Structure formats: structure tokens, C-alpha cells
Amino acid sequence: MTFTNLFDRFASGILSLSMTEATRTKLEAAARYASALSGDAPIVGNDKDQIVFVGSGSVKLVAHASAGREQVVAFQFAGDLVSVPATRAHAYSLSALDDCELISFPADEFFKLVQQEEGIILEVLKCSLVALANCREKAITLGRKTAQERLASFLVSMAERGGTPVDRGVELHLPMSRSDMGDSLGLTIETVSRQLSELRASGLLITPSRSKFLLLDLAGLQARAGHIRAAA
Amino acid sequence: MTFTNLFDRFASGILSLSMTEATRTKLEAAARYASALSGDAPIVGNDKDQIVFVGSGSVKLVAHASAGREQVVAFQFAGDLVSVPATRAHAYSLSALDDCELISFPADEFFKLVQQEEGIILEVLKCSLVALANCREKAITLGRKTAQERLASFLVSMAERGGTPVDRGVELHLPMSRSDMGDSLGLTIETVSRQLSELRASGLLITPSRSKFLLLDLAGLQARAGHIRAAA
DNA sequence: CGCCTACTTGAAGAGGTTCAAGAACCGTGG
DNA sequence: CCACGGTTCTTGAACCTCTTCAAGTAGGCG
Numbered sequence: 001m002t003f004t005n006l007f008d009r010f011a012s013g014i015l016s017l018s019m020t021e022a023t024r025t026k027l028e029a030a031a032r033y034a035s036a037l038s039g040d041a042p043i044v045g046n047d048k049d050q051i052v053f054v055g056s057g058s059v060k061l062v063a064h065a066s067a068g069r070e071q072v073v074a075f076q077f078a079g080d081l082v083s084v085p086a087t088r089a090h091a092y093s094l095s096a097l098d099d100c101e102l103i104s105f106p107a108d109e110f111f112k113l114v115q116q117e118e119g120i121i122l123e124v125l126k127c128s129l130v131a132l133a134n135c136r137e138k139a140i141t142l143g144r145k146t147a148q149e150r151l152a153s154f155l156v157s158m159a160e161r162g163g164t165p166v167d168r169g170v171e172l173h174l175p176m177s178r179s180d181m182g183d184s185l186g187l188t189i190e191t192v193s194r195q196l197s198e199l200r201a202s203g204l205l206i207t208p209s210r211s212k213f214l215l216l217d218l219a220g221l222q223a224r225a226g227h228i229r230a231a232a
Numbered sequence: 233m234t235f236t237n238l239f240d241r242f243a244s245g246i247l248s249l250s251m252t253e254a255t256r257t258k259l260e261a262a263a264r265y266a267s268a269l270s271g272d273a274p275i276v277g278n279d280k281d282q283i284v285f286v287g288s289g290s291v292k293l294v295a296h297a298s299a300g301r302e303q304v305v306a307f308q309f310a311g312d313l314v315s316v317p318a319t320r321a322h323a324y325s326l327s328a329l330d331d332c333e334l335i336s337f338p339a340d341e342f343f344k345l346v347q348q349e350e351g352i353i354l355e356v357l358k359c360s361l362v363a364l365a366n367c368r369e370k371a372i373t374l375g376r377k378t379a380q381e382r383l384a385s386f387l388v389s390m391a392e393r394g395g396t397p398v399d400r401g402v403e404l405h406l407p408m409s410r411s412d413m414g415d416s417l418g419l420t421i422e423t424v425s426r427q428l429s430e431l432r433a434s435g436l437l438i439t440p441s442r443s444k445f446l447l448l449d450l451a452g453l454q455a456r457a458g459h460i461r462a463a464a
Numbered sequence: 465c466g467c468c469t470a471c472t473t474g475a476a477g478a479g480g481t482t483c484a485a486g487a488a489c490c491g492t493g494g
Numbered sequence: 495c496c497a498c499g500g501t502t503c504t505t506g507a508a509c510c511t512c513t514t515c516a517a518g519t520a521g522g523c524g
Contacts, residue, residue, distance in 0.1 A: 071375040135367040142374035143418030144301040186375030
């Protein structure tokens with residue numbers, strides 16, 4: 001895969017609507033390409049706001065508090081557009097969860113270039129509102145849910161995003177580690193592990209390998225997720 | 233104050249850039265006006281995504297989990313534009329914290345009308361990205377901070393938004409109750425109260441009345457907020 | 465096949481919640 | 495202007511969930 005192909009994928013994914021050839025050329029010039037593997041240093045620095053397109057693979061957006069505490073603010077997957085803010089009260093970084101390819105733009109430049117392209121900026125706005133809705137869901141999870149509800153919510157939402165239905169349930173490949181899950185759910189790695197064991201013991205899922213999850217009872221998980229619909 | 237004045241304030245605040253007369257007329261036709269007081273029933277229903285402009289006063293955006301648990305997702309003040317999502321896994325509502333005036337639009341209609349107005353949609357996008365950044369800060373607070381850090385973070389951010397410098401420090405009028413603060417910070421009302429007492433005992437602030445806060449040592453509060461800058 | 469890292473499990477401890485009571489704010493009415 | 499009453503806030507003590515610290519197990523890559 002070449003970087004030109006990567007830009008094409010970006011263009012057809014996000015910029016699918018009309019775009020002038022001039023804008024496309026300028027955007028392509030402003031783009032910075034990167035590919036990274038899990039364990040690599042964070043991809044995006046934090047001097048300026050960035051807009052990053054995930055061409056393939058998956059990433060985590062991490063916020064850093066004092067004392068080395070980390071909060072995973074979002075997991076993002078191929079095709080997603082991510083806003084990575086510059087450091088203010090907290091520092092942010094974007095790290096690869098697996099082999100992935102990214103295109104990044106300085107946010108100010110990006111907006112300047114696409115603002116005349118009405119369909120595109122609306123598309124970007126919609127991405128941003130989806131990210132906002134996801135982040136609010138995360139706020140509920142972090143603020144008002146028990147450890148078990150957090151795990152169940154997480155698994156259900158991952159199943160909705162990228163689960164593949166199989167005969168016995170829904171299969172999931174989760175590229176993040178238990179530690180990443182903990183940092184995303186506001187829990188320790190031990191609590192994540194314990195709650196997973198409990199869900200396993202309840203027959204709701206099995207884990208054929210470390211990154212593979214087979215959800216046997218999605219309704220049961222939903223019931224444990226503390227969603228409003230499952231409420232009495 | 234008439235509702236026409238209210239729309240004018242919206243137009244000059246958010247739509248300050250060029251807008252055709254036709255679009256303005258259509259927007260005005262799509263607008264639904266509401267005024268509400270604290271304690272009133274939630275203002276915005278949850279059948280469809282809404283875009284709400286806060287003309288005056290202040291509101292809380294609340295997400296509802298099962299078992300009656302509530303998470304305040306954001307406090308918003310005069311001049312803010314708020315995206316209120318329709319119910320999905322959780323239900324959302326917008327409630328007045330004090331006497332306030334609002335304009336709401338169905339989100340789909342709003343976007344349809346402003347998408348041709350390039351300056352405006354960019355402005356809306358920027359609002360959305362600010363909301364996203366705020367929500368991410370909240371995720372850090374809820375996921376990785378102690379009760380004391382949460383309170384300190386909250387007070388510092390409120391001071392940045394609407395504090396008035398006085399000779400002894402920074403004065404704050406907070407329209408929300410302790411209960412709202414707790415629901416925003418993922419704490420109980422008792423914990424909020426206890427941590428406030430501790431901050432008082434440390435000489436960082438005094439509370440001349442229930443809604444009035446005098447922050448005596450903003451740097452001291454910042455140091456307790458768990459921000460990256462205050463880190464060792 | 466073996467080692468290293470990631471995950472799991474166990475037991476003690478801390479921070480926050482819950483339940484319960486008391487104090488202070490503040491609008492109301494005298 | 496002050497007394498009153500209701501609500502909101504504060505404080506206290508027991509409990510519980512999750513964390514911390516520690517050890518053991520199992521993937522999975524060489």
C-alpha cells in the first residue's frame with residue numbers, strides 16, 4: 001500500500017462529496033503520512049490541534065493526568081476521523097494499537113482548506129458530533145457505572161462497532177490490551193480481569209485467545225450494562 | 233425581552249458571519265423558543281437530535297442511566313450552542329439551572345439550512361470541537377481523579393469560564409446545586425460537601441453563600457486539580 | 465520448547481458511598 | 495426587621511466496592 005492509495009481512501013471515505021481539484025491538491029500537500037505498529041511511540045505530538053484520519057488499523061487517544069495516570073479517551077478504527085487537541089490542562093497523544101496507517105493535518109490548515117467545500121465540512125461536523133456523543137456515553141460510564149456495567153457496556157459497544165455474527169453469538173477481535181481497557185473504563189487491569197472472569201463464569205462470553213472474544217449472550221450483556229432500556 | 237431579540241442575539245453570537253436573508257428567514261421559522269426556570273421539567277425532549285442555543289441563563293445536559301442514576305454531561309451558559317442527542321443507549325435531557333431563554337432546532341433541519349452558509353457551519357463545527365474537548369477533559373476527571381482533584385478541577389474550570397477577579401482572589405457565582413456538582417463529577421452530594429469543607433479548611437476558598445464562591449488561591453487549587461502542568 | 469510478557473487470582477487496605485442526624489441558608493410571612 | 499419553616503448543605507460512622515500489593519498461570523513469539 002502506498003501513501004497515495006491511503007489518501008484516496010481518505011478522499012473516498014470522508015470527502016466523498018464534491019471537492020474541487022484545487023482543494024484536493026492543497027489537502028494532499030498539507031497531509032502528513034505515518035505508519036506505526038503497536039508499542040511505537042505516540043504518533044501525534046501535542047504542540048497544535050491535529051485532525052487525523054485512520055486509514056487502516058486502530059488507535060487509542062490517550063489523555064495524561066499528573067502522576068502518570070492515563071485515561072484512554074477514545075478507541076478509533078479504520079475510516080475514523082479523530083480530533084487530537086493540543087495540550088492545555090492535560091496532554092493528549094495518539095498511539096497505535098496494531099499495524100496502522102494515518103494521515104494527519106494541522107487543524108487550522110485543514111479547516112481553512114475544506115471550509116469552502118460545503119458538503120465536506122458538514123461531513124466533518126457530523127464526525128465531530130458522533131465523537132461527542134461517544135464521549136458523553138463514556139462520561140456516563142465513568143461517572144455512574146459499576147465495574148461490571150463498564151465492562152458490559154464496553155463489550156456491547158465494541159460488538160456494535162465491529163462484531164461479526166457467528167452461529168453461537170458475536171465474535172470480537174479487540175486489538176487493545178487489558179491495560180488499555182482499564183485506562184478506558186477508569187478501572188485497574190486487575191478489576192478488568194476479575195469482571196471478565198465473572199462474565200465468563202456467568203456464561204455470557206468465552207475468550208478463545210487474549211484478543212478474541214465470543215459474546216454468547218448479547219442481551220444478557222446489555223442487561224448488565226446499565227443502559228436506560230434495560231432499566232426496570 | 234422578546235423572542236425576536238433572542239433570535240437576534242443568536243444571530244449575532246453564532247451566525248455573526250455572512251448569512252443570506254433567505255437562510256435567516258428559514259432558520260427563524262424553524263426555531264422553537266422556550267424560557268424556563270430552575271426546577272422546571274426538562275426543556276428538550278428526546279425523540280430527535282436537537283441543536284439548542286442558550287440565549288441567557290444556564291442549563292445542565294443530563295444523561296440518564298438505569299436505576300435513576302444521572303450524569304451531568306455538561307453545564308452550558310449564555311451564548312453556548314448545545315447538541316442534545318436523541319435517546320440511544322441512554323436518554324438525555326436539558327434542564328434549566330436558573331431563569332433562562334433557549335432556542336432549539338431539529339438538528340437535521342438546522343444542518344440543512346446552514347450547510348450552504350460556509351462561515352456559519354465552520355462556526356458550528358468549532359463549537360462542537362470545543363464541546364468535544366470539554367467532554368474529554370470530563371472523561372479524565374471521571375476516570376482517573378480523586379474526589380478532591382475533581383472538585384479542584386471543576387472550580388478551576390468554572391473560574392476560567394466565568395470568574396470575576398476581585399482583590400482577594402476570584403469570585404464565582406455557581407448556579408448549580410451540590411447535587412448537580414456531584415452528578416457532574418461522578419460523586420455523591422456528601423462527598424462534594426466534604427471535599428469543599430477540606431478546601432475551605434486548607435484556606436483555598438470561602439463560601440459566603442451557597443452559590444457564591446471566593447477562590448482565594450487559584451494556583452493552589454490548580455495544584456490539587458491533577459493537571460499535567462502541576463505534575464512533578 | 466522455553467522464556468517473557470500479559471493476564472488471572474488472592475488478600476489486605478483505602479477512598480467513596482450509604483444511612484442517619486444535625487446545622488445553616490433563604491424565602492416567606494408576621 | 496425578625497421569626498419561622500422547608501430545603502439544602504454539612505458532618506459523622508459503618509459499610510462496600512475497587513485498588514493495591516503480591517503471587518501464580520498461561521499465551522504466544524522466538
